[in-house]
Amino acid sequence: GDGAATLGLVHISQIRDGFVEHPADEAEVGQSVMVRVVEAIxxxxxxxxxxxxxxGPKDYTRVGDQDISGFLDVDPSMWLEARVHHTAPFGVFAQIEPPAGGEKVMGLVHVTEIREGFVTDPSEEVEVDQMIKVRVARVDPSTGRLSLSMKSA
Structure with missing residues (x-):
């Protein structure tokens, strides 16, 4: 790759779903494997x-009972205003009203959707109660999750 090489740990619980008895049965030294960064310290x-x-993000806000149907037909290129509710290591939670009006709901701007480039700490990018411009990235009525983006389409 283009970046500097560094060592990272894949905990035995993160190799695959199910019980892993011997990590050596799953991969061998020198083998290339696909990984994702869970946490950088x-x-x-x-x-x-x-x-x-x-x-997907852990459900810290129990959003399952919120009605996000007002966002189902929103054009993903349309910019909307949202108010920052709180930040988490994985993103920004923001309250947003459906464009046609209605009750405000909680949406998540994942850390990868805050801006171009790598964001280390979402709390350094926005402040609580700040108004931000967002686009609707994904609507999942079954879970009540609304995924938002602050990046241009």
Whole structure:
């Protein structure tokens, strides 16, 4: 790749779903494997990695009961205003009203959708109560999750 090589740890629980008895049965030394960064710890330079597919953000806000149907037909190129509710290591939670009006709902701007380039800490990018411009990236009525983006289409 283009970046500097560094060591990262894939914990045995992050190799695959199910019980892994011997990591050596799953991959061998020198073998290339696909991983994703779960956590980067700048103070120590350590990377926590996973070989399991990304399952979406953990549901810290229990948004399952919110009605996000007002966002189903919103053009993904349309900019909307949202108010920052709080930040988490993985993104920005923002309250947003459906364009046609209605009750405000909570949406998530994932850390990868805040801006171009790598964002280390979402709390350094926005402040609580700040108004931000967002686009609707994904609407999942079954979970009540609304994914937003601050990046241009």
């Amino acid at each position: 700048p103070e120590t330079g350590k990377l926590k990695l996973s070989m399991k597919p990304y399952a």
